[in-house]
Amino acid sequence: MTVSFDLTGRTALITGAGQGVGAGIAATLAAAGAKVYVNDLVPARAAAAADELIAVGGAAEPLAFDVTDHEAVVGALQRVGGVDILVNNAGNAGGDGWPGMVPFVQTAPSEWAPFLQVNLFGVMHCVHSALPYMIERRWGRIITIMSDAGRVGEPNMAAYAAAKAGAAALTRSVAHEVGRYGITANNIALGTMRTPLSEARWATITPEESKVVLQRYLVRRPGNPDDVAGLALFLASGAGEWVTAQTYPVNGGYSVAL
Numbered sequence: 001m002t003v004s005f006d007l008t009g010r011t012a013l014i015t016g017a018g019q020g021v022g023a024g025i026a027a028t029l030a031a032a033g034a035k036v037y038v039n040d041l042v043p044a045r046a047a048a049a050a051d052e053l054i055a056v057g058g059a060a061e062p063l064a065f066d067v068t069d070h071e072a073v074v075g076a077l078q079r080v081g082g083v084d085i086l087v088n089n090a091g092n093a094g095g096d097g098w099p100g101m102v103p104f105v106q107t108a109p110s111e112w113a114p115f116l117q118v119n120l121f122g123v124m125h126c127v128h129s130a131l132p133y134m135i136e137r138r139w140g141r142i143i144t145i146m147s148d149a150g151r152v153g154e155p156n157m158a159a160y161a162a163a164k165a166g167a168a169a170l171t172r173s174v175a176h177e178v179g180r181y182g183i184t185a186n187n188i189a190l191g192t193m194r195t196p197l198s199e200a201r202w203a204t205i206t207p208e209e210s211k212v213v214l215q216r217y218l219v220r221r222p223g224n225p226d227d228v229a230g231l232a233l234f235l236a237s238g239a240g241e242w243v244t245a246q247t248y249p250v251n252g253g254y255s256v257a258l
Helices: 020-031 043-055 070-080 109-137 148-153 158-181 199-204 207-214 225-236
Strands: 011-014 035-038 059-062 085-088 140-147 183-190 247-250
Touching (some): 011 020, 011 070, 020 035, 020 043, 020 085, 020 225, 035 043, 070 109, 085 109, 085 225, 109 158, 109 183, 140 148, 140 225, 148 158, 148 247, 183 225
Parallel strands (some): 011 085, 035 059, 085 140, 140 183
């Protein structure tokens, strides 16, 4: 039996890949041979990230669009002729990349919308737009980056958790629908991450606050993009061909899964 992580000849779209976790996944898939379309809401950030991949020998192209705009997503996939691998990474955890801790009863409907638009509807738009090409090719990989907040339910971040849980449920449902076409769909649930978007928060946090944040983690540090990229490569490759409709925590032991 030969297990291959080689993605030569495959194309991959990673949303929100201009920085952080998405950029880490993009670099790993490009190193495995895939042509990577680097999506970001900010065109300059997508272009810069794509240039970095090209500089180290990867095949990459920027593809800037807003995942909350269904027509924009459809148009982007049409321009590149579809992709083999879709990584739903674009997310909204709050203005500084750190979900606000507020009891649900103290929130207003207007505050829920940004979480739902990006974390749930953004995933729906991308999956809906990418699937026809995968079905036609009889091959595809869908990987949705969610949060442990949505997997186990976290207090004081209900809207964010609900949106992430909804995206995970969508991914599992789609897995049931398209498995017969050789398409797999899985989720990766993240714990607390340290990325450029959340760096301002980490830079100002006191040692005492850091201890409170990390005390439930068996590996007492925040996650980083490299912690996620290896599992994403496995799920995107031929090695993960018989793995679908699952959710895998990458969380330093914050919560356990059976």
